Every structure is written in structure tokens, then in C-alpha cells.
Amino acid sequence: MRYSPWLLRQDGQESTWQVLAGQAHGDGVVASLAGITDRDAAAALVGAEIEVDRTTLGPALGGDASGPGATGEYFWVDLQGMEVRTPSGQALGVVDHLFETGANDVMVVAGAGRHLIPFLYGTVVLAVDGDRRVITVDWDPEF
Secondary structure: OOOOOEEEEEOOEEEEEOEEEEEEEOOEEEEEEOOOOOHHHHHOOOOOEEEOOHHHOOOOOOOOOOOHHHHOOOOHHHHOOOEEEOOOOOEEEEEEEEEEOOOOEEEEEEOOOEEEEEOOEOOOEEEEEOOOOEEEEOOOOOO
């Protein structure tokens, strides 16, 4: 599987598992892990936090004209800490974190104030410059 191994965190414990197969299922994922052979062992891992090594994800930041980034796809971890500016260059702050709303993702930008800016690439988010670590947004600084 492409995103293997997994580091699972649960109840203050960490363990590493090789993923044999997996797929999205509702709001979660169903996976077969090497060494997990019965329901009880699998049930013990339900709700664990899953981490993968960043290098297994590939280069999503911006992408190229034919890759996934061509449609404005970004890993949240790549956006965190980036400076956010208006087209005129006014600094709004830096991306503290992002969250999902169901309709779209939202950047929480912390600076002199706090801004909740929808991550709508092409309308609100005008550009993401990974080299300069700057996101340009069409956003009223007073909002």
C-alpha cells in the first residue's frame, strides 16, 4: 500500500504497522495490518490516530500542470506556518491550522487579529507560493 507503514497513537502508546490493504469507509478507513489476525486485536486499534511519514505522500504542494496540485490540492501540514497576504501585500498573519466545515476547509490565520478564511482555491485563495511560503488571498483585512 502506498501509505505504509502507519504509526498508530492511542492512549499514550505508539506502534508501527505495515499496511497490507485499505480503503476509505465513511468518515474513517478500513485496513488490513500485518500481524492483526482477529477481531479483538483489530477492535483494540479503533480510534487510533494514524500518522504516515511525509515522504510517502509525495509532492502535493502546488503540483505540476498534470498532477493533483493542478487543481489547488495541498497538504495541510504544508500550509501551516505560511504567511497570508492580500493582493496589495498587506500581511494578515500566518496559517495556524486548518479545519473542515463540510462545505470547505478553513484556514485559521493568526496575526494582529484572527481570521477564518475559507480555502477556496481560485476564488478566495488566489495563489500559494511554496518557495516563498506565502498565500495570497482575496480577503478584507477588517473581516
